[in-house]
């Protein structure tokens with residue numbers, strides 16, 4: 001049972017790996033997070049940090065070769081791990097909506113967007129064709145595509161990138177899911193359209209009480225858009241908490257470095273800060289802090305043990321957090 005009835009998603013100790021069972025390469029290590037109704041959590045991290053795989057695990061859509069070796073995933077109190085593909089498919093359609101970077105890979109080019117949205121609704125809600133079509137029109141209007149909500153069909157190739165992303169969001173919402181996962185939903189869009197799509201997500205979060213997992217590599221965007229931030233590095237949580245804590249006063253040197261690497265606005269001729277080195281490739285569980293090889297604050301004891309997550313309400317995994325130095 002869920003302790004808090006407003007908790008929509010609760011992930012606990014999720015660990016994902018690839019490679020042989022006796023020598024697994026850890027891709028996501030002991031990930032725990034919760035998202036409440038009406039809340040947006042941003043999962044932030046560099047490329048390869050495990051953001052998309054974590055989302056795929058929530059949807060029960062892990063790619064071949066990647067497996068869950070530990071952890072629980074609860075949606076509205078219901079455990080999702082261990083379910084059959086059939087059961088998961090039914091839950092996915094009704095209770096979780098997924099929006100990702102390139103809507104063209106999700107939209108069928110030979111079907112109108114109205115027909116595609118109506119189809120999702122009909123498959124999961126068993127309504128009549130007329131009811132499904134009316135539902136599609138209402139959803140298109142809700143996401144700002146009033147021009148597409150009339151009887152005339154519109155195909156994905158006739159829409160701009162921003163319109164396609166809106167259509168994708170409408171499709172994800174077809175069955176009124178309590179959870180929306182948006183994986184880099186604006187990375188392919190120009191900054192103006194990006195701002196419009198993020199404003200749309202924020203409005204849907206507010207008006208529908210949606211729980212949103214927003215995945216991005218852009219810390220500034222995450223801080224502007226979400227209520228809480230979860231910073232991932234090499235598959236593990238470095239820091240997590242409200243934007244006011246994590247972004248405004250980071251305790252973890254990695255979060256602080258990510259923030260320092262944000263280009264200033266307006267642009268200046270000042271040299272940008274870069275985090276030296278690269279994240280480690282996936283491997284066996286580490287014996288010390290994963291960030292140690294790149295950390296400007298590293299001390300000898302950082303390599304002796306993995307720093308546990310600590311602190312409240314914001315949590316960080318560091319032996320020598322920034323404001324203590």
Ligand SMILES: Nc1ncnc2c1ncn2[C@@H]1O[C@H](COP(=O)(O)OP(=O)(O)OP(=O)(O)O)[C@@H](O)[C@H]1O
Pocket residue numbers: 018027045046047048049050051052053054063064065066217282
């Ligand atoms: N299908 C796969 N098979 C094996 N390893 C994979 C697979 N997909 C991802 N990985 C590995 O898992 C790790 C996490 O990948 P993931 O796609 O979750 O990263 P990400 O944080 O979403 O990065 P990006 O910002 O580039 O989208 C990476 O090391 C990646 O190489």
Ligand code: SF4
Pocket residue numbers: 252253254289290291292293295296297298299302307317318319320321
């Ligand atoms: S534990 Fe040590 S190496 Fe790791 S982030 Fe903190 S100060 Fe840096």
Ligand SMILES: [Mg+2]
Pocket residue numbers: 051052053183
């Ligand atoms: Mg990704």
